[in-house]
Amino acid sequence: MRTPAKVAIRKLPTGIPGLDEIVGGGLPEFSFNIIAGAPGSGKTTLAHQFVFANATPERPALYFTVLGESAIKMLRYQQQYTFFDPAKLPHAIRFINLSQVVLEQDLGAVLEEITKAVEKASPAVVVVDSFRTMVRKPQSEMDLQSFVQRLALFLASWQATTFLIGEYAEEELRDNPIFTVADGLFWLRQTAERNSIVRKLQIIKLRGQASVPGLHTFRITDAGVQAFSRTFGLMGHLKNPPSHRRLSFGIPELDAMLGGGVREGDSVLIAGSSGTGKSVLATQFIAEGIREGEPGIVAVFEERPQAYAERATSLGLDLETPQKDGKLEILYLRPLDLSVDETMHAILDAVQKIDAKRLVIDSLAGFEMALSPGFRADFRESLYRMIFALTGIGVTILSTVEVDESFVEFPFSTYSISFLTDDIIRLRYVSIDGQLRKIMVVIKMRGGNHAKDIREYEITSKGVVILGNRLTAYQGLISGLPVHWDRSYAEEGPSDQPGIRTKSKRP
């Protein structure tokens, strides 16, 4: 016997970049939704985008304006957005003013006016802006609840997807009956943090489908509202099967230290103080990828792309040609007031645009500084989400981080982010024989074994060059102040306890 099919709820495009992902694929058809937030938070613009994305002459949108922003001014301003298509007015999108009814009559008359217009037009979308002003007149709670329930029932029965727009404060969430009746509740927030404005969107409630929880950053530009999902638009993307492929740095000795190279899909951290060659290594990594046919992205924050490419040229690495060929993008991300999610979206867009396999973030400190102060608190958490999302689709990420040189400890990062990296390569200065030399060591490789060697290297006109074998003649190298160690004496000399070697300074 055939199992009766469950009702299928069609999902309507929201018309807002990023929001479909957040609401779980689109807005449920015939749902009754509230857009709430303070004045200026983008409620009307969000509703307009939905209306313009869904209204047709056959199934129009009815946009009821009440007290509040005049429809004439609303249209004057809204038509500045690129999504505003005047051809849709007045047949696909119809503005109807209810101010007079609201002012002079009761909610019953308002419902009657809406009913008449809906029955006449059979709209696909209905918006009431602002609903809050409509119900501001004193009335009993039962009147309001009854009105909202009848309105919701009527509009759903007439197969309309509805938005009520209102200026609500968050403390009203508990007691206001309209929030109980609503199928979807979109809350827009706008707060000032130091000198920056932070806009965030939350889907507090959405019946019938799973939305992405949490606060999502959004921005209002000439194109209207753009939302940035906390999942970076990668939700539902198939994870690449675990790869055993190793990616080369183009430096055979380093590849050998890494057990054959970086495992594809890993997140690698190169930590070291200023001038230790973090960016040089990163450039070699991206250049080697391009040489092997793997497109790459470099996100730079501390120098401009041209300067970055010129520096690569001085190392004998050509980054100009692959940029022209669409195999490489160097992103310079120093915008004002950008949220961490927006910045990461710019990186993700570039990754997806050229199908990048390698990504360099140079550096995490620059990345953090490029963000507006209000977003820096979210930096680690957002970075974690981005790395998780990107490595999940097989992109190998190499980040550089500057650490303060210390002679009493051996830090890997000032961000406590080593937990989100698979592999860590540490570079540092050491004082040897009256010279400030450089050493590198692989601290960690989550995917397998790696060399424990401490190797000396130099930065030459060919990039990072690893010198000789591991440094066996010194102890305390990672302290930066090693002691020369006479191995032959130590191995042959007396020792009171097993395992303790005697040090001997060279005369």
Next chain:
Amino acid sequence: MAIPPEMLVLARHLLTYEAAEGEPAESIGARELRVYERLRSCVDAFAGAAAFHALASRALVLAMSRVPSLGAVRIAVDGSLQGPGELAPQIDTDRNEGNEDQADDGGVVLIAQLLGLLDVFLGESLAIRLLRDAWPSGTFDDSNAGNGRKA
């Protein structure tokens, strides 16, 4: 504020449409009143009576500077005209600085100012769409703004 010439042209075209639909022996000023009422109905529907009242009041003040006799006209709260007899065509001998071939009557000037305000606030594209909705049989060309809107 000077009336953009294309708004006067447009206002006259709207009156022509109304002439075609009206009675042959209708009273003086009836066409102007019908055009005004159509505009009122259109704007009232999407923006409300208060919005139309505000626009019409502004248009009236602007029009009075050219046709002082319009001072006898009032805009009611619902946006309707009181004293519409003043819309009737008349020669204003005091103001002929525009060297127009014909002196404009109060109705044309008021309607032109109203259209001008719609153009200022809504833009040409939306204003023309509004007129198309009000005069479905009319032809409005919004692709030739430089020469004014043609009927």
